[in-house]
């Protein structure tokens with residue numbers, strides 16, 4: 001390859017808003033057939049907002065943000081009425097007439113949860129996290145419930161949520177898996193709230209304290225205006241797009257549908273993203289990965305071609321071969337087009 005032609009390629013890249021680590025990078029884009037796209041911050045803006053607040057035990061949908069005041073009823077069933085809802089659950093869970101001595105696991109909290117308390121305790125904990133979901137919850141909670149207390153203890157659980165102590169309560173907030181791992185079941189009303197939010201492409205954060213599930217908070221992200229067009233352009237270049245995310249499958253599928261991606265790999269823990277890239281490579285695919293997060297860094301480094309969003313974290317930018325300066329996914333297609341053209345010039 002003529003070094004001059006490659007350098008011309010990198011110069012043109014800079015004009016398009018593509019920073020290229022070294023001219024040799026263009027070579028590796030040649031055979032790329034699969035482009036793995038991180039969801040949050042790459043396909044979506046990553047700027048999330050708090051939408052719905054669903055306290056447990058109140059029997060209603062809580063107070064959603066404008067436009068989200070929909071009752072999260074189970075599909076096919078009428079919305080539950082406060083006092084009637086516990087009855088059928090109790091009928092199933094505590095067959096007193098059949099086995100009176102058997103201990104019954106309470107699924108709904110005894111006391112209805114106060115909405116402000118739910119926001120305050122979850123918000124206090126999330127305030128200590130940098131995650132986009134956490135920022136949305138902390139900001140929304142401060143707005144709706146006032147000043148947030150400082151947690152006595154805080155721990156980040158990557159890909160799952162946060163855990164800590166707030167005002168003496170042992171609080172968990174994150175994916176349902178975080179709660180189930182701690183042996184805390186979700187009551188049916190919260191499962192319904194979670195499922196309804198996720199079916200819409202929103203992210204549901206379940207909150208528990210002192211061993212009991214207390215509510216669901218939903219946050220939503222916005223798909224970037226340019227993402228659907230970017231996916232069309234990538235397909236036109238003969239690439240198969242794959243959406244990769246730690247988020248719930250239903251939320252991921254909703255985003256995938258919105259931008260025209262058929263292949264979705266969801267509920268992937270941060271350390272598993274790199275394994276997904278390895279698996280695709282082992283299956284004979286030549287993989288480009290586009291990402292923005294600390295979580296994506298290892299996968300960006302492992303992919304045949306790593307493209308980092310310039311709007312993302314330093315870790316991702318350092319790990320990538322290319323940086324898309326403006327965070328516009330369409331530029332990923334420009335980058336592949338540019339390298340193919342540059343290499344064609346050389347030949």
Ligand code: ADP
Nearest residue numbers: 040129131133134159160161173174245246247
């Ligand atoms: P992504 O791959 O979409 O960038 P992550 O791997 O960082 O996301 O997180 C995966 C999922 O874990 C999030 O979609 C969210 O449901 C949950 N999660 C992660 N961190 C937090 C947090 N601080 N609070 C609540 N939920 C969280």
Ligand code: MG
Nearest residue numbers: 038040041293
């Ligand atoms: Mg991301």
